[in-house]
Every structure is written in C-alpha cells, then in structure tokens.
Amino acid sequence: MSREPNHRLAALMAEAGASNKGLAKRIREGAARHGAHVGTTHVSVQRWLDGGGIQSQTASFVAEALSAKLRRRITPADIGFASAPPPPAALGASYAASLPDSLNLLDELAQHSLDDGQPSEILLPDGEVDSAVLSWLVSRPDGLPVDAPASRRVGMRDVAAIRTAGQMFMRLDFLYGGGHGHKALRHYFRQEVLPLLNGSYSAKVGNALFGAAAEISQLLGWTAYDTGNHALANRYLLSTLRLTKVVDSRMMGARILSNMSHQANYLGQVSRATRLARASAEGGRGHATPRAMSLFAAHEARALSSAQDYRGAARAMNEAEKFLEQADTAQDPDWLSYMDEAELVGEFCHCFRDLKRGPESVRFAERAVALTDPQYARTLGFCRMVLAQSQLLNGELEAAVTTAGLAVEGGDALQSARFQRYVADFQREVSVHAENSAVQHLNEQIRAAMAQLDDE
Structure with a gap:
C-alpha cells in the first residue's frame, strides 16, 4: 500500500525555514531537555515527510521544535501526526520455542530499521526476560539438523566469510559508532546469513556456522543499543541468546547476558542489570575462557556499583582482575580480542565514578x-568523559573541562548516541559553573561539533 506524503509537516517546515537536518537537530536537543534520547536524523525526517509513521513521544518533540521555531503552539495533529501508531508489540518479543521460530523472529527483526518508530527506552518486561534467562540456563541444546535436505550446501568457506564480515563491522562499530554500519549489517544478515542457517551442512560446519551467525546477530543488537534504539536492541539480544542454545554455545550466551546487563545498567534498571550480570557469570562458569569470565565479572561490578554496593563491586572487580591474569592460559575467540587490561581498567573507572570515589x-x-x-x-x-566526571567529582573544574574538550575534539565518538549522553551528562553536572568562561567555551565547542556532525 502506498503512503500519502505528509503535506502538513512539509508546509510547516517550509514556513519555519527548517531543513531536514536542522529539524532533526532541534528534535534531539528538545528530547535531551526532557531527559529522553532519540536517534532522529535527516533520514527520519524525510521518512515522515514521505508519510512514514512516528512514535507518539517523538511526535511531541517534533511539535515542540516547530513551536519554538514558529513562536506559536504546534500540536502533533497540526503536523499530520494525530494518532501515532503504537510499536509492534510482538516484535521479537518472545524467547522462541524452536529453531524455526527463532530464525523467523530474527528475520522479522532484520526487517526493521533503526528509524521505525520503536520506543527508545522500553525493554521487554522483567518476567519475560527472567523466564528466557532461566530457560537458557537449564534447557538442553536443540541439536543441529545435520545433512538435512536443502537447496544449498554450506561449507567452512561460507563460515569464514561471515566471520570476516563480522570483524569488519565490529571494527566500524568501534571507530564510528553503531549507526554507521547497522543498515548494511542488517541487510547482510538477512540476505546472506539467515539463508545459510536453512541450508545443509555437516556437524562441524553447523557448529561453526551457528557460532558465526550469533556473532553477527549480537552485533546487530549492540549497534542498535549504541544508536539509542533500546527496544530493538533488547529484542535482538534476547533472540540471539536463544540462537546460542542451538549448539549450546555457553560462552556466547553468557556474553549476550552481559551485554543485556550493560544495557539495563545504562538505562538505570539496576536490579535487572545485576540479575543479568550474575546469570552471565554463572552461565559461563566452566564453559568460558578466563578472559571472558573477566568481562562477565567486570559487568557485574558495574551493576553493583550503580546499586552503591561497594563491597559487592569490590569483590567482582577483584574476580575480574584475577581472571584476566589467567587470560593467556586459554585460546579465546576473535570477538573477545578487545578485552584487555585497558578495557578492564576502563570498566573499573566507571565503577569508582558511580560509587562516588573520586581519587580512585x-x-x-x-x-x-x-x-x-x-x-x-x-x-x-x-x-575521557569518565575522567572528566571524576576530576569534577574531585573538585578539579579546569582539568575536568579540559579533558571533556579533548574527548569532544576527537569527533568520531560523537556518532555514538551513548557517547552523546556522556557529554550531555557532563554538561548537566558542570552547569552549576555556567558563568565560568572555560565551561562556556566547552559548551560552544560541543554545539559546533554537533552541528558539524549534522552536516556530514
């Protein structure tokens, strides 16, 4: 069915002299003032102009941005958003009962882009997540349909191609943020990876194939998380957790749980973050390498630090440190190569910041x-942003502002919605010193950097 262009939105944008990029920027800034985080870009605005749907909260931010520009009250109805459609409730919202159901859920998820109007910070209910985690912990693996009749025979060369693609997209994620390659990765997963899972393969190839597919799927979840689409990310991660049970990849499953803990902690859901981190550590115990166990313990420390449990956090940090000391005693998968001393120390500085222990x-x-x-x-x-917050916690205002400026100056990290939130949090913390010239200069530097990002 063809969509009707949104003439009301187009007319008001023309009257306000607002470009797609300019309006997107105003929407993000307005959302931030309300304590919300949206990933609106010029692409999102064009989709609305073309008649695409919008989430109701985002529609209110659009109306607010145009109201400020036109200096009169604009409602969502005035811009053609009288009844924004609710998000699809069933989108990847269950822990699949079977392998075919799991693949169907992943295919459904891969049809949704980051701009599909998902609620930005609505995760699956606690009961559903807890049930899925328990099922993952206690259920037996599905087992592979080895040498099943299929139109395509899959070999190790196909698996190698998936792993290479995964490494490439992971590299892009580290360098430029999750939004940079998510669309291409989504297309690759749906068109190249999922069809192979329905192919014919030997036991050796099948085990490697499902492991490689899980790596791509979890990266889709992680990149969605990094852009701020938490609903989509949560569903990707839970569906990937189910995928790891096909071949009983306990270490990968534990990694998924630690990622889900990381996301819940970021969103302030501390109790959920703690439960998921502990499930990750217990699920990986006896199956994961010391390096992986170090990562899982570090995420438990992060959750406990948010809960202000200093004793528990200290214990988890000590465990993480001891596991990393044993890292060279086992062979790790490629996806774990980033977990080194620098990564662990970075997790620890977050812990001490959240515990309000400035010197440490x-x-x-x-x-x-x-x-x-x-x-x-x-x-x-x-x-760098955590260092800036820590210096501010220590009363070192000038050092904190200088450090934050260096973080923003890099530029590349600004493409991450998570990094933008770190910056916004620091601006809020330092706002009590708004009359300070260094703070004013930093705020101007941040505005200029974000404007340049909009123009790219």
Whole structure:
C-alpha cells in the first residue's frame, strides 16, 4: 500500500525555514531537555515527510521544535501526526520455542530499521526476560539438523566469510559508532546469513556456522543499543541468546547476558542489570575462557556499583582482575580480542565514578586513557568523559573541562548516541559553573561539533 506524503509537516517546515537536518537537530536537543534520547536524523525526517509513521513521544518533540521555531503552539495533529501508531508489540518479543521460530523472529527483526518508530527506552518486561534467562540456563541444546535436505550446501568457506564480515563491522562499530554500519549489517544478515542457517551442512560446519551467525546477530543488537534504539536492541539480544542454545554455545550466551546487563545498567534498571550480570557469570562458569569470565565479572561490578554496593563491586572487580591474569592460559575467540587490561581498567573507572570515589576514579580513568588504543575511538571517548566526571567529582573544574574538550575534539565518538549522553551528562553536572568562561567555551565547542556532525 502506498503512503500519502505528509503535506502538513512539509508546509510547516517550509514556513519555519527548517531543513531536514536542522529539524532533526532541534528534535534531539528538545528530547535531551526532557531527559529522553532519540536517534532522529535527516533520514527520519524525510521518512515522515514521505508519510512514514512516528512514535507518539517523538511526535511531541517534533511539535515542540516547530513551536519554538514558529513562536506559536504546534500540536502533533497540526503536523499530520494525530494518532501515532503504537510499536509492534510482538516484535521479537518472545524467547522462541524452536529453531524455526527463532530464525523467523530474527528475520522479522532484520526487517526493521533503526528509524521505525520503536520506543527508545522500553525493554521487554522483567518476567519475560527472567523466564528466557532461566530457560537458557537449564534447557538442553536443540541439536543441529545435520545433512538435512536443502537447496544449498554450506561449507567452512561460507563460515569464514561471515566471520570476516563480522570483524569488519565490529571494527566500524568501534571507530564510528553503531549507526554507521547497522543498515548494511542488517541487510547482510538477512540476505546472506539467515539463508545459510536453512541450508545443509555437516556437524562441524553447523557448529561453526551457528557460532558465526550469533556473532553477527549480537552485533546487530549492540549497534542498535549504541544508536539509542533500546527496544530493538533488547529484542535482538534476547533472540540471539536463544540462537546460542542451538549448539549450546555457553560462552556466547553468557556474553549476550552481559551485554543485556550493560544495557539495563545504562538505562538505570539496576536490579535487572545485576540479575543479568550474575546469570552471565554463572552461565559461563566452566564453559568460558578466563578472559571472558573477566568481562562477565567486570559487568557485574558495574551493576553493583550503580546499586552503591561497594563491597559487592569490590569483590567482582577483584574476580575480574584475577581472571584476566589467567587470560593467556586459554585460546579465546576473535570477538573477545578487545578485552584487555585497558578495557578492564576502563570498566573499573566507571565503577569508582558511580560509587562516588573520586581519587580512585581519577586514577583508573587516567590509566584507561593512557592504555586505550586510539583505534578504539569510542572507548577512548568514554574513558575521557569518565575522567572528566571524576576530576569534577574531585573538585578539579579546569582539568575536568579540559579533558571533556579533548574527548569532544576527537569527533568520531560523537556518532555514538551513548557517547552523546556522556557529554550531555557532563554538561548537566558542570552547569552549576555556567558563568565560568572555560565551561562556556566547552559548551560552544560541543554545539559546533554537533552541528558539524549534522552536516556530514
């Protein structure tokens, strides 16, 4: 069915002299003032102009942006959004009962873009997630339909191609943020990876194939998370967790749970974050390498730090450190190569920041900045922003502003919605010093950097 163009929105944008990029920027800024995070871009605006749907909260931000521009009240109805459609409730919203159901869910998810109007911070209900985690922990693997009749025979060369693609997209994610390659990755997953899972293969190839597919699927979840589409990310991650049960890939499954903990912690859902982190550590125990166990323990420390449980966080950090000391005793998968001393120290500086322990946070953040390879631009940006927050916590205003400026100056990390939130959080924390000239300069630097990002 063809969609009717949104003439009301087009007319008001023309009257306001607002470009697609300019309006998108105003919408993001308005959302941030309300404590919300939306991933609106000029592409989103064009989709609305073409008659696409919109989430009701986002529609209110559009109306607010145009009201400010035109200096009169504009309602969602005035811009053609009288009844914004609710998000599809069933989108990847269950832990599949079978392998075919799991593949169908993943195919459905891969048909949705980051701009499909998903609610930005609505995760699946606790009961549904807890049930899925319990099922993953106690259920037996499906087992592969080895040498089943199919039109295509899959070999190790196909698996190698998927792994190479995964490494490439992971590299793009580290350098430029999740939104940069998500669309291409989604297309690759749906057109190239999912069809292979319905092919014919030997047991050896099948095990490798499903492991490689899970890596791509989890990266889709992670990149959606990084752009701020938390509903889509949550469903990708839960569906990928189910995919790991096909061949009983416990280490990958535990990794998915730690990613889900990371997301819940970011959204302030501390109790959920703690449960998921502990499930990750328990699910990986006896199956994961020491390096992976270090990662899982670090995420537990992050959740406990948010909960202000200093004793529990200290225990988890100690465990993470001890596991990393044993990292060279086992062979790790390629996807775990980023987990090194720099990554661990970076997790620890977040912990001490959240625990409001200024001196320790500064010490670990300084070390994280020094150790982080610049190729991990987003991680380096995070560490610098945590260092800035830690210096502010210590009363070192000038040092904090200088550090934040260095983080923003890098530019690449700004393409991550998560990094933008780190910056916005620091601006809010430092706003009590709004009359300070260094703070004013930083705010102008941030405005200029975001404007340049809009023009790219």
